[in-house]
Amino acid sequence: MRGLISFFADLLKGKKVAFSDFLQKYVSSQQLCQRLDTQKILRRQSRPRREKKERGTVVSSLNSETSQIKPSDFDYLKVIGKGSFGKVLLARHRKNKGYYAVKVLQKQMIVKRKEQRHVMVERSILLKGLQHPFLVGLHFSFQTRKMLYFVLDYVNGGELFYHLQREGSFPEPRAAFYAAEMALALGYLHSLDIVYRDLKPENILLDSEGHVMLTDFGLCKEGVATGGIMHTFCGTPEYLAPEVLQGHPYNPAVDWWGLGTVLFEMLYGLPPFYSCRKAEMFENILHAPLQVHSGGSQAACSLLEGLLERDVSKRLGGSRDLVELQEHPFFGSINWEDLLARKVRPPFIPKVTGPCDVSYIDPVFTLQPVPASVNERCQAGGTSGAFPGFSFVNPVEYLAAEPVS
DSSP states (O other): OHHHHHHHHHHHHHHHHHTHHHHHHHHTSOOOOOOOOOOOSSOOOOOOOOOBTTBOSOOOOOOOTTSOOOGGGEEEEEEEEEOSSEEEEEEEETTTOOEEEEEEEEHHHHHHTTOHHHHHHHHHHHHHHTTSTTBOOEEEEEEOSSEEEEEEEOOOSOBHHHHHHHHSSOOHHHHHHHHHHHHHHHHHHHHTTEEOOOOOGGGEEEOTTSOEEEOOOTTOEESOOTTOOBOOOOSOGGGOOHHHHTTOOBOTHHHHHHHHHHHHHHHHSSOTTOOSSHHHHHHHHHHOOOOOOTTSOHHHHHHHHHHTOSSGGGSTTTTTTHHHHHTSGGGTTOOHHHHHTTOSOOSOOOOOOSTTOOTTSOHHHHTSOOOGGGGOOSOTTSOOTTOTTOOEEOGGGTTTTSOOO
16 A cells, blocks of 8 residues: 555656646736735734744844845855756855755746746745744845845755655644644734745755745735635645636635645645546546545544635635634644744654755755856846845844855
């Protein structure tokens, strides 16, 4: 049985790559979203600053288009990821000696595919990520004539997808821990009227201590309150909510459907409505009954049925958002305050020896040479063009980020 799961997981990984062009066509065709004047139900969570050894101050924006942050302030060590518009590299700041994940995007490709707005939304949401323990945050952003640079939290415990591929599935307590941390991150975004829209195991990282970190905010949508609606078709096919597939207006409850699909995959090894044939998978999402496997607890089955409810008005989280999930028996053992404060010991702690340990990152990335183009010898901030206001320096790190002489 585990071999069969591994076979389908390999199919799933290959298929996800093949869908990237398909998704881009939809992502780039943004439609106007409507917003209802509704009272926010979920108030903003308390937002503890991530407990980082070297940082502890709340981030405020700084006008740094004229700052001197530039590519040569970093040593680029390894390729650790790849996206539609560029690569992600492990880098070390030459002055403050900190390790970061640097996402380098090609301006020409972004403009050609009319994705400037998504990039700026991602920047905006990354700034908010520094204020939450389970969101990857932005430390610097800058630009050169050809490139955009996001300097992010470096997380090297591996993608959730990597760990699922290796282990097949997780025991309920481990799945509950991850799902609870994801729920806190999603609830925080919703409290800021942000819908994540692209929850999937590839976008869920584990840090070196074993805590969840959500990343890749390019498909997020700002300005959608609980009860608000939007129409844009985007996301990864096997995790799409039925209302999105049907082109119906949708709201933050799409993220709770996404959490349901990821939880199902953590418990059973595959997404709930998965098929290697795209048309059949879409049909399954819209109409097939949820097949909850035997062996799961009653609380797990109840939670999956609540999250994977096609009727949005009945979906768990659709009315009171995060609070509804926190009250569910599946999370009965979770102390939410301790979890938010990162006081709960993770069920799995990655065996990493230090920042340069990339053993949990796919060798398909790490064996690639670092492209010379990332060290473009051009003063940052010289050409804002289609990306005005892009550059940012975390004030806490401003002095440390002064250029190397």
